[in-house]
Amino acid sequence: MGVEDGLSQSFITDFTQDKDGFIWIATLDGLSRFDGREFKNFRNDLHDSTTIARNVIQF
Template identity: 50%
Template sequence: MMNLSFVVAQSKDSRLKYLSQEDGLSSSVVVDIVQDNYGFIWFATRNGLNRYDGYSFKTFTNDPNNVNSIPVDRLTCLLIDKNGNFWIGSLDGLVWFTWIMIRKLFL
């Protein structure tokens, strides 16, 4: 687990950019980070899944009234496998999304 009050992203001009909750990150506790084939950076946090596009965050949290939402907010790990499937881990188990599902639900 990484208990960070900020995370760092690299912009096109190769300068470091510090990101925090003030920038829209849903939690200061980031437990995993992956970058997808489209360039989005995904953050697993203790308060949901965050997608960063280089400019702003979009946060995905559990919504009990929406069957398409992520199942829990307290995440433990992320993985993009060789087939492009997106795996989200939590203490309650694993959830996987195909890129077709990701585009439909999260992009």
């Protein structure tokens, strides 16, 4: 499981699993959520106030 599979960045700063079973992976280029099959990546977009606040994530 890595960047070639959809992880946002290979340098992981932290990770956790939530009550729904999602694995959340903090990286230096955003936050990745893994559902057991695929990644969904969350990144800051300066032009969209609904995105995460920054791309360097640490829990």
